Amino acid sequence: MTSTQSTEAPAKSTTPPTGATALRVQNAVIKYGFILVTVALFLYFALSEGAFRESATLLDTLRYVSVAAILGLGVTLTMAVGGMDMSVGAVAGLGVSVAAQTMVIYNQIGTVAILAVLAAGALAGLLNALLIVVLKIPDMLATLGTMFVIQGSKLILVDGQSITPGMTRSDGTTAPGRFTEGFLRIDRGTVLGIPVPVLIFGGLTVAAWVFLARTRWGRVLYAIGANPEAARLAGIRVGAYRALAYVVSGVLASVGGLILAARIGQGDVSAGTSQLLEAVAVALVGTSVLGRGRPNVWGTALGAVLIGIITTGLTIKGLPYYTQDVVEGAVLILALVFSFTRSERRTA
Amino acid sequence: MSPTDVTPAVGLRDVGMAFGGKTVLASVSLDIAPGSVVALLGANGAGKSTLIKILSGVHPGHGGEVLVDGSPAALQSPLAARRLGIQTVHQRIGEGVVPGLTVAENLVFEELAQQRGNPFLNGRRVLARAREIQAALGLDWSDAVLKRDVTELGISDRQLLVLARALATRPRLLILDEPTSALSAAEAERLFALVERMRDDGIAVLYVSHRLGEIEALADRLVVLRDGRLTEDQARPFDWDAALRAMLAQAEEARTARPVREGEQGEAVLSLRGVRLFDDRTPLDLDLRAGEVTGVVGLLGAGKTELARGLFGAEPFRTGTLALDGRPYAPRRPADAIRAGIHLVPEDRHTDALVPGWSVARNISLPFLKSVSRAGLVSHSREDALGRATIDALGVVTRDEHSAVEDLSGGNQQKVVVGRWLAETPRVLVLDEPFRGVDIGARRDIGRRARALAAEGAAVLVLSADVDEVLEVADRVVVLAAGEVRLDAYGEDAQRDRVIQTIAVSV
Numbered sequence: 028m029t030s031t032q033s034t035e036a037p038a039k040s041t042t043p044p045t046g047a048t049a050l051r052v053q054n055a056v057i058k059y060g061f062i063l064v065t066v067a068l069f070l071y072f073a074l075s076e077g078a079f080r081e082s083a084t085l086l087d088t089l090r091y092v093s094v095a096a097i098l099g100l101g102v103t104l105t106m107a108v109g110g111m112d113m114s115v116g117a118v119a120g121l122g123v124s125v126a127a128q129t130m131v132i133y134n135q136i137g138t139v140a141i142l143a144v145l146a147a148g149a150l151a152g153l154l155n156a157l158l159i160v161v162l163k164i165p166d167m168l169a170t171l172g173t174m175f176v177i178q179g180s181k182l183i184l185v186d187g188q189s190i191t192p193g194m195t196r197s198d199g200t201t202a203p204g205r206f207t208e209g210f211l212r213i214d215r216g217t218v219l220g221i222p223v224p225v226l227i228f229g230g231l232t233v234a235a236w237v238f239l240a241r242t243r244w245g246r247v248l249y250a251i252g253a254n255p256e257a258a259r260l261a262g263i264r265v266g267a268y269r270a271l272a273y274v275v276s277g278v279l280a281s282v283g284g285l286i287l288a289a290r291i292g293q294g295d296v297s298a299g300t301s302q303l304l305e306a307v308a309v310a311l312v313g314t315s316v317l318g319r320g321r322p323n324v325w326g327t328a329l330g331a332v333l334i335g336i337i338t339t340g341l342t343i344k345g346l347p348y349y350t351q352d353v354v355e356g357a358v359l360i361l362a363l364v365f366s367f368t369r370s371e372r373r374t375a
Numbered sequence: 376m377s378p379t380d381v382t383p384a385v386g387l388r389d390v391g392m393a394f395g396g397k398t399v400l401a402s403v404s405l406d407i408a409p410g411s412v413v414a415l416l417g418a419n420g421a422g423k424s425t426l427i428k429i430l431s432g433v434h435p436g437h438g439g440e441v442l443v444d445g446s447p448a449a450l451q452s453p454l455a456a457r458r459l460g461i462q463t464v465h466q467r468i469g470e471g472v473v474p475g476l477t478v479a480e481n482l483v484f485e486e487l488a489q490q491r492g493n494p495f496l497n498g499r500r501v502l503a504r505a506r507e508i509q510a511a512l513g514l515d516w517s518d519a520v521l522k523r524d525v526t527e528l529g530i531s532d533r534q535l536l537v538l539a540r541a542l543a544t545r546p547r548l549l550i551l552d553e554p555t556s557a558l559s560a561a562e563a564e565r566l567f568a569l570v571e572r573m574r575d576d577g578i579a580v581l582y583v584s585h586r587l588g589e590i591e592a593l594a595d596r597l598v599v600l601r602d603g604r605l606t607e608d609q610a611r612p613f614d615w616d617a618a619l620r621a622m623l624a625q626a627e628e629a630r631t632a633r634p635v636r637e638g639e640q641g642e643a644v645l646s647l648r649g650v651r652l653f654d655d656r657t658p659l660d661l662d663l664r665a666g667e668v669t670g671v672v673g674l675l676g677a678g679k680t681e682l683a684r685g686l687f688g689a690e691p692f693r694t695g696t697l698a699l700d701g702r703p704y705a706p707r708r709p710a711d712a713i714r715a716g717i718h719l720v721p722e723d724r725h726t727d728a729l730v731p732g733w734s735v736a737r738n739i740s741l742p743f744l745k746s747v748s749r750a751g752l753v754s755h756s757r758e759d760a761l762g763r764a765t766i767d768a769l770g771v772v773t774r775d776e777h778s779a780v781e782d783l784s785g786g787n788q789q790k791v792v793v794g795r796w797l798a799e800t801p802r803v804l805v806l807d808e809p810f811r812g813v814d815i816g817a818r819r820d821i822g823r824r825a826r827a828l829a830a831e832g833a834a835v836l837v838l839s840a841d842v843d844e845v846l847e848v849a850d851r852v853v854v855l856a857a858g859e860v861r862l863d864a865y866g867e868d869a870q871r872d873r874v875i876q877t878i879a880v881s882v
Contacts, residue, residue: 242751243744250741253730260689260727261742261795262713321732 122284148281
């Protein structure tokens with residue numbers, strides 16, 4: 028009746044010892060490759076160009092990248108929950124317009140402008156959270172949608188024109204206010220010789236790192252990104268945490284908008300658009316730093332510094348500004364190669 | 376058994392398969408005669424899907440030999456398998472149709488995908504060919520239906536479409552993997568009529584199903600896989616007791632449970648009243664008592680996972696009431712259940728429990744991060760200590776608590792998942808298929824922890840399709856079939872034969 032045989036099927040599991048060393052070298056290259064590239068480029072520029080060595084240039088580099096870096100921190104948070112915030116550039120741009128509107132049109136002091144900008148950022152984040160968590164729209168599509176909506180409503184808010192101090196408004200009156208001195212110091216001020224944007228960048232990086240890597244809430248965000256169903260069945264309110272990530276991302280983007288507004292000194296309607304791709308690039312470069320293959324705060328900060336070094340260095344070398352996009356794109360692709368070569372090997 | 380004078384449509388000779396040193400299929404030999412329906416039975420993890428994948432060309436690296444029409448065949452790829460006349464209709468019908476294409480385009484899809492001949496789609500030609508293909512199954516969809524988007528078809532019509540496509544190639548062997556799992560009774564009847572026709576046309580059918588009633592009605596022969604081996608091979612009339620024993624029960628009985636008599640029962644911890652596991656079934660009442668391990672046995676689709684997930688608030692029950700220690704308990708989400716002290720070890724540890732890329736310690740601390748944190752900051756020393764304590768308590772075999780959880784064996788991963796829910800003592804611990812893909816040693820360790828927890832006064836619920844796994848650990852056995860309780864017995868009343876018989880008559 029039965030036809031059973033019981034010979035064990037051959038099972039082999041051998042790893043060739045010769046491949047082990049090669050694998051270790053490969054691992055080290057993947058893990059530290061990006062840091063090495065950064066250091067090597069830094070040394071190259073520093074040794075070949077005297078101007079690059081000046082501390083003012085270095086601080087200026089950091090000041091320049093601070094906006095993209097802070098936006099990148101928000102993107103990192105949303106990537107940690109398995110999403111992606113494509114609206115950060117638009118939210119920063121909204122911040123510029125809200126700041127200008129508050130100070131120039133409504134003649135309010137800088138503090139009021141700051142609060143208004145942060146509130147606008149939080150609201151934008153809530154809108155993203157509503158679309159993604161409640162209405163279940165895929166992250167990338169939802170935030171692309173809000174990107175357009177925010178850009179569009181900003182134009183309506185400012186009647187399609189940049190808000191400059193002393194401008195003539197559509198009803199013939201002159202705008203009463205201006206960017207206050209205090210507000211402008213957000214970009215132009217220094218503390219102990221360090222530019223304020225660099226301090227904000229540094230402070231937010233440390234805060235974001237503590238939050239993501241050290242607190243239980245940050246741990247939960249990563250759990251959601253890695254396996255949302257497991258997180259839910261571990262008792263985590265997945266929706267609430269994803270909403271939190273987007274709201275924080277919106278607020279961080281509006282901080283970037285504050286710096287941008289103080290830098291431009293007027294309500295430029297096109298502000299923020301170029302920041303989106305840089306922010307996303309910085310966060311993606313960050314995933315490959317230290318070979319972790321996942322979004323992390325130090326990686327994002329380092330990615331921003333790397334892109335800053337490259338742009339500044341190449342500018343000093345005399346490369347025209349319009350080649351910058353190609354260079355940044357190449358850096359991003361290189362970083363993705365590092366990330367994905369690694370993850371491919373992990374799953375194999 | 377198949378007559379020796381007929382060349383089998385497909386024959387397997389000592390076919391085996393191992394993944395990473397673990398044998399999932401060991402030396403299976405089987406002849407499938409043309410014009411016969413062979414039913415393949417087996418619990419989850421018995422090796423059924425591996426066998427199907429080998430036959431459909433997904434695992435070219437298998438051991439042993441496959442004969443097609445008597446001569447050795449190389450099943451190197453799904454395309455090679457199809458060319459040799461082996462067609463597979465997979466359980467998930469959604470994978471068989473391409474949304475966005477019309478019904479007709481889906482019917483001729485395999486020919487379109489071959490990329491031979493005229494590269495331009497010609498609507499009339501596609502339609503003409505689609506009519507031929509549907510005729511192979513005796514379907515008569517009008518041109519209007521054929522021109523619709525395939526997503527407008529119901530699930531059973533989609534399945535018919537996939538079947539028609541498979542049959543149009545005149546296969547030698549047709550593999551049907553759980554073909555009725557998404558069908559209503561009437562739709563299933565229509566499918567059975569088709570299977571009968573295929574048999575009469577001389578096609579060999581390998582029919583994989585958990586539904587014993589279908590096999591009784593359709594199959595000429597049944598074989599049972601268990602732990603990668605063929606353990607039973609019967610011709611009609613089938614001996615269901617023997618088949619179920621071969622499928623569900625271990626060779627030797629190893630009971631550790633202590634028989635409890637009525638009257639010695641603990642107080643009810645969790646009470647279910649009027650809970651429906653499926654909308655069209657009789658409501659169920661059940662009390663889980665302190666100090667007891669309750670084992671729930673049932674085949675796939677009996678409602679075990681629905682019960683577990685409902686108690687945990689992962690998919691709240693739509694009807695009925697629950698009471699925990701006499702107070703109303705209505706979890707709307709897992710967080711509610713955990714706060715009330717009800718913990719669930721879910722059915723599938725990979726999709727529902729483990730966080731990939733995380734260490735053992737991090738995977739353990741996830742549900743109770745608060746307990747290893749101070750002022751919101753995770754204390755690594757506390758987290759590592761919890762990890763080590765869990766490793767010791769359950770005997771997890773791992774280098775240390777920092778090892779990546781993927782590097783552990785299945786049994787040790789399962790211990791990690793069980794252990795994380797013991798970090799805070801539960802009032803009720805629900806374990807859904809806790810022994811699947813778990814070696815005997817790990818099973819015993821997990822069982823011991825479950826019994827120890829019950830001895831401390833908790834109620835433990837173990838749900839499994841494997842009778843012996845349940846008997847090994849449970850004081851009380853509940854047999855579930857189609858969402859209803861068919862047996863609820865303690866100790867000596869819950870003998871293995873009685874449990875198996877209850878399952879058999881519930882089919």
